[in-house]
Amino acid sequence: MINLEEYKKTFNILYIEDDKALVHKIKLILQKNFKSVFVASNGEEALKIFKSNNINLIISDINMPIIDGLTFLKNLRKINTDISFIFLTAKQEVNTIIDAIEYNISGYILKPIDLNNFLCIINKTVEKEYKKYINLQEKYLLKIDDTLTWNKQTRALLKNNFTIKLTKKELLLLELLLQYDDKVCTISEITYCLWDEEFEQKDYISNLKNIISRIRNKIPEIIIENIYGLGYRIKISK
Secondary structure, three states: OOOOHHOOOOOOOEEEOOHHHHHHHHHHHHHHOOOEEEEEHHHHHHHHHHHHOOOEEEEOOOOOOOOOHHHHHHHHHHHHHOOEEEEOOOOOHHHHHHHHHHHOOEEEEEEEHHHHHHHHHHHHHHHHHHHHHHHHHHHEEOOOOOOOOEOOOOOOEEOOOOOOOOOHHHHHHHHHHOOOOOEEEEEEEEHHHHHHHHOOOOOOOOHHHHHHHHHHOOOOOEEEEOOOEEEEOOOOOO
Protein backbone atom coordinates (compact mmCIF):
# COMPACT_ATOMS: atom_id res chain seq x y z
CA MET A 1 0.00 0.00 0.00
CA ILE A 2 1.38 3.42 -0.93
CA ASN A 3 2.51 5.89 1.72
CA LEU A 4 1.43 9.53 2.04
CA GLU A 5 4.23 10.94 -0.13
CA GLU A 6 3.50 8.42 -2.89
CA TYR A 7 -0.19 9.24 -2.59
CA LYS A 8 0.54 12.95 -3.14
CA LYS A 9 2.19 12.07 -6.44
CA THR A 10 -1.15 10.71 -7.67
CA PHE A 11 -2.98 13.95 -6.83
CA ASN A 12 -4.33 16.28 -9.52
CA ILE A 13 -5.05 19.82 -8.36
CA LEU A 14 -7.30 22.39 -10.02
CA TYR A 15 -6.13 25.92 -9.17
CA ILE A 16 -8.53 28.77 -10.03
CA GLU A 17 -7.09 32.28 -9.95
CA ASP A 18 -7.14 35.28 -12.32
CA ASP A 19 -3.96 36.90 -10.97
CA LYS A 20 -1.38 35.64 -13.50
CA ALA A 21 1.66 36.49 -11.37
CA LEU A 22 0.24 34.60 -8.39
CA VAL A 23 -0.79 31.68 -10.61
CA HIS A 24 2.77 31.28 -11.91
CA LYS A 25 4.24 31.31 -8.39
CA ILE A 26 1.71 28.94 -6.80
CA LYS A 27 1.70 26.53 -9.72
CA LEU A 28 5.47 26.06 -9.47
CA ILE A 29 5.17 25.28 -5.76
CA LEU A 30 2.32 22.80 -6.21
CA GLN A 31 4.02 21.00 -9.10
CA LYS A 32 6.90 20.05 -6.81
CA ASN A 33 4.59 18.10 -4.52
CA PHE A 34 1.74 16.77 -6.66
CA LYS A 35 1.19 14.90 -9.92
CA SER A 36 -0.28 17.74 -11.96
CA VAL A 37 -1.77 21.21 -11.59
CA PHE A 38 -4.59 22.42 -13.84
CA VAL A 39 -5.14 26.18 -13.97
CA ALA A 40 -8.31 28.17 -14.71
CA SER A 41 -8.85 31.93 -14.55
CA ASN A 42 -12.58 31.76 -13.75
CA GLY A 43 -15.34 29.39 -12.69
CA GLU A 44 -16.52 28.73 -16.24
CA GLU A 45 -13.11 27.47 -17.34
CA ALA A 46 -12.80 25.52 -14.10
CA LEU A 47 -16.04 23.59 -14.64
CA LYS A 48 -14.89 22.52 -18.12
CA ILE A 49 -11.54 21.34 -16.76
CA PHE A 50 -13.18 19.51 -13.86
CA LYS A 51 -15.62 17.65 -16.11
CA SER A 52 -12.89 16.41 -18.45
CA ASN A 53 -10.15 15.50 -15.93
CA ASN A 54 -9.71 13.46 -12.78
CA ILE A 55 -9.35 16.21 -10.16
CA ASN A 56 -8.60 15.41 -6.48
CA LEU A 57 -8.43 18.89 -4.92
CA ILE A 58 -9.67 22.33 -5.90
CA ILE A 59 -8.08 25.58 -4.71
CA SER A 60 -10.09 28.63 -5.76
CA ASP A 61 -10.09 32.38 -5.44
CA ILE A 62 -13.46 34.00 -4.63
CA ASN A 63 -13.44 37.16 -6.76
CA MET A 64 -13.13 36.11 -10.41
CA PRO A 65 -14.68 37.20 -13.72
CA ILE A 66 -17.55 35.41 -15.52
CA ILE A 67 -18.30 32.93 -12.71
CA ASP A 68 -17.02 33.81 -9.22
CA GLY A 69 -15.69 31.30 -6.71
CA LEU A 70 -18.84 30.87 -4.62
CA THR A 71 -21.07 30.41 -7.67
CA PHE A 72 -18.57 27.91 -9.05
CA LEU A 73 -18.66 25.98 -5.75
CA LYS A 74 -22.47 25.88 -5.77
CA ASN A 75 -22.45 24.54 -9.35
CA LEU A 76 -19.71 22.06 -8.51
CA ARG A 77 -21.65 20.59 -5.59
CA LYS A 78 -24.53 19.76 -7.94
CA ILE A 79 -22.25 17.26 -9.68
CA ASN A 80 -19.80 16.34 -6.93
CA THR A 81 -20.49 16.62 -3.19
CA ASP A 82 -17.22 15.19 -1.86
CA ILE A 83 -14.19 16.65 -3.60
CA SER A 84 -11.94 18.69 -1.29
CA PHE A 85 -12.25 22.44 -1.84
CA ILE A 86 -10.10 25.25 -0.41
CA PHE A 87 -10.88 28.95 -0.86
CA LEU A 88 -8.34 31.74 -1.20
CA THR A 89 -9.92 34.80 0.38
CA ALA A 90 -9.24 38.37 1.49
CA LYS A 91 -10.22 39.42 5.03
CA GLN A 92 -13.19 41.45 3.78
CA GLU A 93 -14.68 38.29 2.21
CA VAL A 94 -15.34 36.52 5.53
CA ASN A 95 -19.12 36.61 4.98
CA THR A 96 -18.66 34.75 1.71
CA ILE A 97 -16.72 32.03 3.54
CA ILE A 98 -19.57 31.73 6.04
CA ASP A 99 -21.97 31.22 3.11
CA ALA A 100 -19.58 28.65 1.61
CA ILE A 101 -19.44 26.48 4.74
CA GLU A 102 -22.80 24.86 3.94
CA TYR A 103 -21.27 23.70 0.65
CA ASN A 104 -18.69 21.54 2.40
CA ILE A 105 -15.41 23.41 2.00
CA SER A 106 -12.25 21.86 3.45
CA GLY A 107 -10.80 25.19 4.57
CA TYR A 108 -9.72 28.65 3.48
CA ILE A 109 -6.44 30.54 3.09
CA LEU A 110 -6.18 34.28 3.68
CA LYS A 111 -4.56 36.63 1.18
CA PRO A 112 -1.86 37.82 0.97
CA ILE A 113 -0.71 34.20 1.02
CA ASP A 114 1.75 33.01 3.62
CA LEU A 115 3.44 30.07 1.87
CA ASN A 116 4.06 28.05 5.03
CA ASN A 117 0.41 28.36 6.06
CA PHE A 118 -0.67 27.70 2.46
CA LEU A 119 1.23 24.40 2.29
CA CYS A 120 0.21 23.43 5.82
CA ILE A 121 -3.52 23.72 5.03
CA ILE A 122 -3.15 21.89 1.73
CA ASN A 123 -1.13 19.08 3.33
CA LYS A 124 -3.71 18.65 6.11
CA THR A 125 -6.45 18.39 3.49
CA VAL A 126 -4.47 15.82 1.51
CA GLU A 127 -3.77 13.84 4.71
CA LYS A 128 -7.53 13.60 5.35
CA GLU A 129 -8.04 12.32 1.81
CA TYR A 130 -5.20 9.85 2.32
CA LYS A 131 -6.90 8.44 5.43
CA LYS A 132 -10.11 7.98 3.43
CA TYR A 133 -8.09 6.24 0.74
CA ILE A 134 -6.44 3.89 3.26
CA ASN A 135 -9.79 3.03 4.86
CA LEU A 136 -11.25 2.27 1.45
CA GLN A 137 -8.24 0.17 0.46
CA GLU A 138 -8.40 -1.81 3.70
CA LYS A 139 -12.06 -2.50 3.00
CA TYR A 140 -11.23 -4.08 -0.34
CA LEU A 141 -7.76 -5.51 0.29
CA LEU A 142 -7.28 -9.01 1.70
CA LYS A 143 -3.81 -9.72 3.03
CA ILE A 144 -2.65 -13.23 2.10
CA ASP A 145 0.86 -12.94 3.54
CA ASP A 146 3.51 -10.26 4.06
CA THR A 147 3.93 -9.68 0.31
CA LEU A 148 0.65 -10.77 -1.29
CA THR A 149 -2.72 -9.01 -1.24
CA TRP A 150 -5.96 -9.57 -3.12
CA ASN A 151 -7.99 -6.54 -4.23
CA LYS A 152 -11.66 -7.56 -4.09
CA GLN A 153 -12.78 -4.47 -5.97
CA THR A 154 -10.43 -4.71 -8.96
CA ARG A 155 -10.06 -8.52 -8.78
CA ALA A 156 -6.28 -8.26 -8.88
CA LEU A 157 -3.54 -10.15 -7.06
CA LEU A 158 -0.71 -7.88 -5.92
CA LYS A 159 2.81 -8.75 -4.85
CA ASN A 160 4.57 -5.86 -3.11
CA ASN A 161 1.88 -3.58 -4.64
CA PHE A 162 2.56 -4.79 -8.20
CA THR A 163 -0.17 -6.67 -10.09
CA ILE A 164 0.60 -10.27 -11.01
CA LYS A 165 -0.54 -11.22 -14.50
CA LEU A 166 -3.03 -14.09 -14.38
CA THR A 167 -5.28 -15.86 -16.86
CA LYS A 168 -9.07 -15.59 -16.63
CA LYS A 169 -9.42 -19.08 -15.13
CA GLU A 170 -6.63 -18.43 -12.61
CA LEU A 171 -8.38 -15.22 -11.52
CA LEU A 172 -11.76 -16.95 -11.21
CA LEU A 173 -10.26 -19.70 -9.06
CA LEU A 174 -8.43 -17.29 -6.77
CA GLU A 175 -11.51 -15.09 -6.42
CA LEU A 176 -13.59 -18.10 -5.35
CA LEU A 177 -11.00 -19.47 -2.91
CA LEU A 178 -10.40 -16.05 -1.36
CA GLN A 179 -14.07 -15.16 -1.01
CA TYR A 180 -14.36 -16.66 2.47
CA ASP A 181 -11.55 -17.04 5.00
CA ASP A 182 -10.48 -20.71 5.36
CA LYS A 183 -13.57 -21.96 3.49
CA VAL A 184 -13.08 -25.24 1.63
CA CYS A 185 -14.52 -25.00 -1.87
CA THR A 186 -15.75 -28.30 -3.30
CA ILE A 187 -14.68 -29.60 -6.67
CA SER A 188 -18.24 -29.06 -7.93
CA GLU A 189 -18.26 -25.42 -6.77
CA ILE A 190 -14.92 -24.75 -8.41
CA THR A 191 -15.67 -26.44 -11.73
CA TYR A 192 -19.08 -24.75 -11.96
CA CYS A 193 -17.46 -21.36 -11.26
CA LEU A 194 -14.72 -21.90 -13.86
CA TRP A 195 -16.75 -23.61 -16.58
CA ASP A 196 -20.34 -22.66 -15.70
CA GLU A 197 -23.04 -24.86 -17.23
CA GLU A 198 -20.49 -26.81 -19.30
CA PHE A 199 -18.89 -28.49 -16.30
CA GLU A 200 -21.29 -31.45 -16.22
CA GLN A 201 -20.56 -32.31 -19.83
CA LYS A 202 -16.85 -33.05 -19.43
CA ASP A 203 -14.33 -34.09 -16.83
CA TYR A 204 -12.52 -30.88 -15.84
CA ILE A 205 -10.58 -32.35 -12.90
CA SER A 206 -7.33 -32.58 -14.86
CA ASN A 207 -7.84 -29.04 -16.18
CA LEU A 208 -8.39 -27.79 -12.64
CA LYS A 209 -5.22 -29.50 -11.43
CA ASN A 210 -3.29 -27.86 -14.27
CA ILE A 211 -4.62 -24.41 -13.30
CA ILE A 212 -3.67 -24.97 -9.65
CA SER A 213 -0.23 -26.21 -10.71
CA ARG A 214 0.31 -23.06 -12.83
CA ILE A 215 -0.69 -20.80 -9.93
CA ARG A 216 1.66 -22.64 -7.56
CA ASN A 217 4.53 -22.28 -10.03
CA LYS A 218 3.74 -18.64 -10.77
CA ILE A 219 3.17 -17.64 -7.14
CA PRO A 220 4.91 -20.11 -4.77
CA GLU A 221 3.87 -17.96 -1.79
CA ILE A 222 0.21 -18.92 -2.25
CA ILE A 223 -0.61 -22.09 -0.37
CA ILE A 224 -3.51 -23.87 -2.08
CA GLU A 225 -4.38 -26.81 0.14
CA ASN A 226 -6.02 -29.95 -1.20
CA ILE A 227 -8.45 -31.14 1.48
CA TYR A 228 -8.82 -34.80 0.56
CA GLY A 229 -12.36 -35.77 -0.33
CA LEU A 230 -13.64 -32.20 0.02
CA GLY A 231 -11.92 -29.70 -2.25
CA TYR A 232 -9.43 -26.83 -2.01
CA ARG A 233 -8.77 -23.78 0.12
CA ILE A 234 -6.13 -21.06 0.38
CA LYS A 235 -4.22 -20.64 3.61
CA ILE A 236 -4.38 -17.02 4.81
CA SER A 237 -1.74 -15.56 7.17
CA LYS A 238 -3.19 -14.44 10.51
